[in-house]
Amino acid sequence: MYNEAGPEFETKRVRNMISEAGMKKKPIPVFQCDRVSFACTKRQLKMEVTNRYITIKSPLDDGEPKESDFEVKTSPLALSVSPGSSDVIVKNFYVSIDPYQLNRMKSFSSSHKAISYAAAIAPGDEIDAYGVAKVVASGNPEFEKDDLVVGLISWGEYTVLKEGTMFRKFDPLGFPLSYQVGILGFSGLTAYGGFFEVCKPKKGERVFVSAASGSVGNLVGQYAKLFGCYVVGCAGSKEKVALLKAKLGFDDAFNYKEEPDLKSTLKKYFPDGIDIYFDNVGSEMLEAAVENMNTFGRVAVCGVISEYIDARKRAAPNMLDVVYKRIKIQGFLAADLMNVYSDFISTTVDHLRTGNLHVVEDISSGLESFPSAFIGLFRGHNTGKKMVKLADDSSKSTLTSSHAVYPKTHTPLRRSYPPQQPPKMLLLLRLLNFRAPPSPRNIFIYNTMIRGYVQSHLPIPAISCCLDMLNYEFVPNNYTFSPVDQSVHDSRPKFEAQWSISSWSCRSIRVVFDKSPKRDVVVWTPMIDGLRTGDVENAQRCLTKCLRETPYRGVR
Incomplete structure (x- = not known):
């Protein structure tokens, strides 16, 4: 067992015993502490854990x-x-x-x-x-x-x-x-792709979501509202119904456990019929929705949870309605939706940063x-x-880590493009980040990624990319620094009502700036101008240093 001197002392003692065991051919000892052990061999110290995991006993x-x-x-696992x-x-x-x-x-x-x-x-x-x-x-x-x-x-x-x-x-x-x-995982992709790819919504259409407070349903309702649809959801308690209407923005919601006749209930909430039904439960809910569907209605079957525990609840929708109303009923899996992954990520991240998605x-x-x-x-x-x-x-991420973290007080940045139409450059960057291998890395690739983020009005990911570059010991140049600092500076007046540059962003820019091997007027100008808006004293010092280092007076 570890003694009071702590693990550092024990590690040193173990190494000494390894050496002695190797010289005198003694039995190899194993020291154990709770579920962590150090198995000693002649040349190395190997850590083991007792891995605990869950299984089923029978089908x-x-x-x-x-x-x-x-x-x-439990099973032993060498780390x-x-x-x-x-x-x-x-x-x-x-x-x-x-x-x-x-x-x-x-x-x-x-x-x-x-x-x-x-x-x-x-x-x-x-x-x-x-x-x-x-x-x-x-x-x-x-x-x-x-x-x-x-x-x-x-x-x-x-x-x-x-x-x-x-x-x-x-x-x-x-x-x-x-x-x-x-x-940002499969639940989000299922909701986004299921609604936009399978349901093919039009603005103003009437959407019904079952299990609307669940992992997928709550997102479907929010995406539908942001798109411009009329949305009603159902859930299994008064608290969940209140959540749907008060926080998630559903137009209406009801507790299905309090409704003895689901067909009549849906008729009440959709007097003009249902255009889209996003189904998460199957059974009687699907039957009631089909009866209330409009001509050319669409049903996206995401799950049938009611049937998982009781096969007798298998849905039997009126097939005459399906035929004569020309209703499209389509099942799908998240794996079918990878073609919209980059669009899903960029749109969802944008909604999160603007506070539109909860x-x-x-x-x-x-x-x-x-x-x-x-x-x-x-x-x-x-x-x-x-x-x-x-x-x-x-x-925890820091200013020198590969990914900077937003402070808790961060107010989302609102960009100028519509959330449903992110820039093509941003979609390309998301696709590259998702599929591309981590190597080879070089200064050209980093500068390209940084400029892409900047052109997509995403200064903070651009700064994070710069910090990642420094972590891999690439030396930034003028093509690295200038776009980042200029982007942050240019963004400030336009979005001042919604966003202020936090101190960690300024420090991050300064880290990149100080690492630049050659600082000319193109690099100095945005640095001084950016500091001028929030740190006049440092701006003055930068200006003085710039005048000493640059051969001409082109700094504004």
């Missing part, structure tokens, strides 16, 4: 899942990768909890062979789900220790990501890491909370995106 074929259906298992292996070991931070997983836990479901993400989960196997994690060891050259990744991880504390597993590095964009699981998250903490969090989905306990938090990211 979940009967009704709602129960706490007794799950168990915690290192063998030479030649491409495995990536990650520590899990946030894991998504989704109702479709119940179908994977059954002994048979027609969904098992539809797509790899829906493959059956055998008793005793790790349960994989979408989530956020941090790399602790990597044999893959594209991933380094402490990289943040998002992808398929386990219902556990650690995950070993094998080659072929879906995961990638990501940029938090200044938002909480949990956003990558919900609004994030609703329901987060449980700790490994032991997985079963109850999952069960709660089928009892209507969750509001918004349900996830489990397993750990905090202890490495």
Whole structure:
């Protein structure tokens, strides 16, 4: 066990014993502390953990899942990768909890062979789900220790990501890491793509959303309102109904548990009929919606949660209505929507920064909370995106880190282009950030990315890109600094009512400025002008220094 001198002393003592064991051929010792151990070999100190994860005991074929259906298992895990292996070991931070997983836990479901993400989960196997994690060891050259990744991880504390597993590095964009699981993850993509790609809305159309307070439904309603539709949602409690109307901007909402006749209820809320129905539940709700659909109405079938626990509730819509009203009913998966991913990210980020989109998250903490969090989905306990938090990211971003974080007091920047029509350059940048490998990096690529952000009126990501460049020890030049500082300076008068440049932005610019090897009038001018608006004393010092360093007096 660790003694009072602390882990540093113990590590030194262990290394001495390794040396002695190597010389005298003594048995190799193992020192253990709680679930962490150091296995000593002749040449290295190797850390092991006891990884805890959740499994199912047997197939979940009967009704709602129960706490007794799950168990915690443990296995030793070395936090290192063998030479030649491409495995990536990650520590899990946030894991998504989704109702479709119940179908994977059954002994048979027609969904098992539809797509790899829906493959059956055998008793005793790790349960994989979408989530956020941090790399602790990597044999893959594209991933380094402490990289943040998002992808398929386990219902556990650690995950070993094998080659072929879906995961990638990501940029938090200044938002909480949990956003990558919900609004900027598959839930957000499902809502955005399902509404705009499957439903093909027109402004002014009437939209009905079931399970409207859930992870996808609440976003569909918000996207529809921002687009210009009339939106009504249903939920399972008075509190959720109030949330939909008071905070999320729905035109109206009702508690379906208080409505004995859903067909009449929808007729009351949609006297002129429904143009779009975004279905998350199936069963009687789908039947009632179809009866109230207008000609050429569209139904996007995202989920049928009522059928997951009771196959007898399978929907039977009036097919005569479907035929004669020419109603389009289409099921879809998030994987079908990757063609709109860059548009989804740029539009959603813009809405978040302008405050037009509200994030609703329901987060449980700790490994032991997985079963109850999952069960709660089928009892209507969750509001918004349900996830489990397993750990905090202890490495907070700073001005010298690769990604700057917005201060809590940050007021969103409003850009001049409409949210539904982001600049093509921004879409290209998002696509590159999502798909491109992290290397090779060079000064030309960084300057191109910086200029692209600047032209898209995104000065803060441009600054973050500069800081990332410095982290990789690339020396900025005049093509690096001038666009960034000029962009921030030019943005201030135009958006002064909504946004003020925070002190961390100014310091970040100064870091890049001080690293520039050659500072001519083009570089000095925006620096002095930017400081002049908020720090006159430093502006004067900069001007004096500029006059000494530049051979001419071209500074305004």
